[in-house]
């Protein structure tokens with residue numbers, strides 16, 4: 001089949017490679033020149049909401065999907081000609097606004113941190129009174145990798161927080177003293193068949209994902225997270241891969257956010273699972289049933305951020321994925337995946353890789 005992918009970053013690149021492996025052809029739309037996915041198929045260079053470019057892309061392909069969350073939903077709704085778009089645009093719409101997202105979790109009985117809608121500095125005071133401090137204040141729209149966030153530790157900081165991010169609608173959340181973070185990644189086919197990967201343990205720094213480990217060896221937690229994930233997939237009549245990010249705090253599992261797309265915390269599935277998240281997304285949007293999601297060992301993924309040091313290129317273990325992007329502080333340039341026979345072996349390997357990557361980043365002044 002011919003697949004149109006909106007967005008041509010590294011997620012598009014890996015989707016494109018997976019599609020090629022399954023005998024499909026991809027066409028991309030992206031505003032940037034020479035994006036990572038250009039290695040996987042032709043790119044129409046235009047803004048995401050350019051109606052002409054979207055129609056040209058839609059006419060060329062059998063199905064459309066997206067790898068980028070901030071594509072204007074209205075522009076996609078406006079595509080004429082009836083080319084199917086998966087995942088459903090309602091999922092994209094809900095994921096674009098943290099309030100809609102939280103209200104979806106509430107409707108589906110998925111526990112989440114206490115929150116307060118904030119449209120003024122006075123609302124921030126009210127949120128602090130209602131929820132307590134610290135509060136994590138986030139822009140409702142267009143936030144990613146911890147951008148558009150402010151941790152309010154003291155009411156004296158209200159003016160500062162408001163000045164920093166308060167020109168747009170906000171959400172204030174209870175600061176969760178979590179034990180660790182996990183993501184639940186699953187896929188649903190056109191016929192409603194669901195498959196969920198084992199839970200992934202994620203470590204962030206400065207709001208950016210650094211390291212993922214899978215599987216998380218906790219059956220109770222996994223069953224709970226998978227129940228939440230299935231609830232979302234069914235409710236949204238979803239087609240494709242969806243990632244749900246959760247905080248683990250004692251016995252509680254609290255939803256943070258979801259992404260209606262393949263996810264950085266699922267990159268390990270390329271080497272570490274029977275079918276990668278990318279192949280499963282492509283399978284779903286082209287009408288095939290999900291492929292098996294069993295793990296093939298204990299996987300770890302280390303993100304390469306800001307720079308890809310020579311030491312990472314010559315590491316004794318792991319598979320390097322270089323997205324071909326130019327270095328820039330805080331930018332995700334690639335990742336390395338290791339797959340080991342045991343969890344401790346995997347942890348030792350990712351610890352060495354993380355040390356190497358962090359040291360080189362700091363030396364190059366690109367630590368974030």
Ligand code: AMP
Nearest residue numbers: 113136144145146173174175176204207
């Ligand atoms: P987000 O953009 O919402 O995924 O936030 C980025 C990261 O900030 C998360 O992965 C957490 O590490 C941290 N974070 C976000 N919200 C909270 C919260 N309510 N409590 C504690 N940490 C948080």
